[in-house]
Amino acid sequence: MNAAQPARYVVRIAVRSYEMDVNGHVNHAVYHQYAEHARMEHIRATGLTQHALAEHGLTVVLLSTTVHFRAELRHGEEIDVDSEIAFSDRKPFTMRHRIVRVADGDGAPANHLAAEAECTMGVLDTTTRRLVADPFGRLAAAATTPELLGAGPS
Template sequence: MAAMSAEQPARFVVRIGVRSYEMDVNGHVNHAVYHQYAEHARMEHFRASGLSEDVLAGRELTVVLLSTTVHFRAELRAGETLEVDSEIAFTRRKPFTMSHRIRRIADRAGTPVDDLAAEVECTMGVLDVGTRRLVADPHARLSAAATEPALLGPVPD
């Protein structure tokens, strides 16, 4: 995980190997799988901060995806190694953003490379499961439940 200062959003990184069953008929990663890579990074980011699904459920909360956009930059193929980062940015509004960069860090032969494969932008919210409404001040609600709240980034201005 990269270091962060008080001014930086919280950034977290996971490593993923591209699997053969993720290929489409053209021999590269299917477009929907990029969304799955970002989802994996998001969930691992929350888990690392101490916000597992069970912890959130115990507080009658869940994190929901409101919208997502992927900008494809390069093809990915089976056997390559990726790093997917996850960056959270809160404001004073109920929705917050999580951004991801999917980078190829090794080709199929294991040779190190550094290629940006995709950028993913997600709008998220914290849902009160009882009222089925987004909570106000999601940063504070998540930080109160987290064991590592620094991974959620600074308090929004």
């Protein structure tokens, strides 16, 4: 299975007070939400809004996700969450995210890796409720900015 050069996209997020847990740092589940936000913004930037996907009888689904925690985040910090899409010759494709502290509130190191997430995704045909073959081709055909999907499988 070969994969071409992935496409990258970045969103900046401010860590909010209500995302803290009893230990005073970001709750573990929120890291998944940060990755989800970056994923959806990356897909939306290609022109693949829910409406556009529905017009093509498609939707993007999450099949699995794993987060590796590297450093805690606290209220008042800013993070960049990058999103990287990689397609192969299989139906599932991968989106990876790095959550990086870029601005802190209390002297924590900036540009510090806080977490990494890896997600297995699929493109679902909304009529058959099955994953489509050639997810890159199907998404690229529906996208207005397909270059943000990367080069596709090699």
